[in-house]
Amino acid sequence: MREELESNLLCDMLCDVIHRHTSSHFGAYVDYIRNMPYQEQTMHNLGRKNPQIMEILRELQDDQRCYRLPLKSFLVLPFQRITRLKILIENILKSTEQGSERQMSAEKALRALIKALPLVSSSRWLVRQGQLAQLSEKENIFGHRKLCHIYLFLFNDLLLVTTRKGMDRFVVRDHVHRSLIEVSEGLEEKEDLECASWERMFCLALLKNQRGTTSQFLLQASTHAEKITWMEVLSHRVDGMEGIYEEWDCPQVRCTEVYVAQQPGELSVQLGDTINVIQKTADGFLEGRRLVDGERGWFPDYCAVQVTNEYVQRKHLRQRRHVLQTANRILNRRHTVAQATACFR
Template sequence: MDAMLLELASSVFCDIICDVVHQYALGPFDAYINYIRNMPYQEQTLHNLGKESPQIVEILHKLQEDPRCNRLPLKSFLSLPFQRITRLKILMENIQKKAVPRSDCEASALRALTEISRLLEACNWQVGRMKQMEEIVQIANKIEFACKALALVSSSRWLVKQGDLVQILLKENMFGQRKLCPVLLFLFNDLLLVATRKGLDRFVVHDYVHRSLIEVTEGKDLEEELEGCELDRIFRLVLLHNHQSATSQLLLQTNSEAEKDSWMQLLGGRRDGQDTVYEEWDCPQVRCIEVYSGQQQGELSLQLGDMINVMQKTSEGFLEGRRVQDGQRGWFSAACVVEITNEHVQRRHLRQRYHVLQTATRLLKQRSGGLELSTTKCFK
């Protein structure tokens, strides 16, 4: 802030304050993002030190009693960097409002406000990502695998929903009753874990599947005989390609119809169609076979051999994607690229194969009343 102080010393109006904010928001202020991302760890470390060492608490109390601290705790000083950025945004907003319309002052305030807002968004996003990472690390420390283990912690993975449900076995016992087994679902942005509880705060994972390889069916649409069951709280969950590379299914019951609807919306959220939006964890990938020069804002220029992850397709023949090499995102013509085989394509083929088999099974049932999907046993 030396530039601001020098300007204030020369003129109380500080005409270039917006330009100074804009200049620093483009460069040195990025250090704030790293600082704010680690703020939760600072606070946790301070909390742990206070619990472990009464002497540290005493020293902090003495420091905070100093008049220069204005009776503020250390936490207040740790959060000051972020508070200053928010205050700069408010300052830029006020300058823009009070500036003469279409003046140089208004234009410079708008430029500074745009960059400060970008910086704040990045800070908030980083804080959110750190909280998500903390959450997934805590889950990973509480689970064990009864099946083939996988690396759960990843910077690109986060928890979407978890919850307790009941699995219903179709086969009845000698008293005409169906066995009910408690299960716990962990739904991440790219993965589903099927687990059971082990004690108060431990879990055992029995199965898992990529999120794009899930099919769900409403209870009322099932062909199974479910007399006596509350169909509005039941849905069938099919794992098309689980940890054993097999297809299995679970008949699940929730505590309420609203909870069932919530699970079905999340588990069956994938959409196939002419105009399709993809998630970055499950998207097609293309290679440029013809140079494409973007002519308008938002278009992505491509060179031969560029690899692009496709985020969106339209029926007009345009794709939106992110170039693998540098992360640049934009629109381009589908005629300039060719799709390559990746995990997304393989999973798409698995879904298509499943639907074909389902159709064939229904036809066979109509003729002979025969085939069924393999059903996962009740987890213990």
């Protein structure tokens, strides 16, 4: 960003820089923020064991180059810069021309930045959490399949697959958007399992995890009732079949015409506005929330066109998986019939 500012006072490429680093290098910020509580605990333990360390810190903080600020204020700077970047992009959007390349660049950077923000959010809440047993796919040298414990955190828009590392510490093994979860019965054929019970098992598939790949977990609940509960809550998804969408998984439109609100509850839109659609009606109206300022209201669908956002991509991914699964079942059925026919010849 500093190099861009020195080369061009208008900062035309500033949002591109933010988007590039947010998409590729944001993991360092996430790890740093995740470790902040342990930084504070380490400093507390060091000060308790060796008071001289606190004296040295006070001397450093009194230095003019530190502006008499405590060490903690410097440790939280990375986190503060993330929120400032969001404010910066929002201000850029307010001053850019509607439909311009600069506006599209700023919106792309803002979406990437919001997506990369830490787990805690006012729009995210915990739906269910709990421990399950995972059955390994491969057998060991004795022909047995191993069971290990995992801990699931299901939020309204996100699933975390973790391993417990203490009373209140967890290591995230995998995570996925909630709309990219598929659940099914655990075993197509009943097996004699020494360490597990097929009646309490189900399969959890993450269609596109944080690595961009598909991962599957064969899980066992403690009771059959718990299995049913987990399968219901994991498979629950509003797909907009009645024109109602979850705000964390909804279509997105870009306005192609200006519309001025005619009555209370409607939303005035400008050319190029990007809006998340929350609800559709049969008479041609959309309810949405504008991405830039969060304002919500109704507007006619003729003044906007749907854009290919993550909602559309996830929908296509689910449809592709279902087609492949159906094709595999048909091929397996044909193979079984062919084998049976050959046996009777």
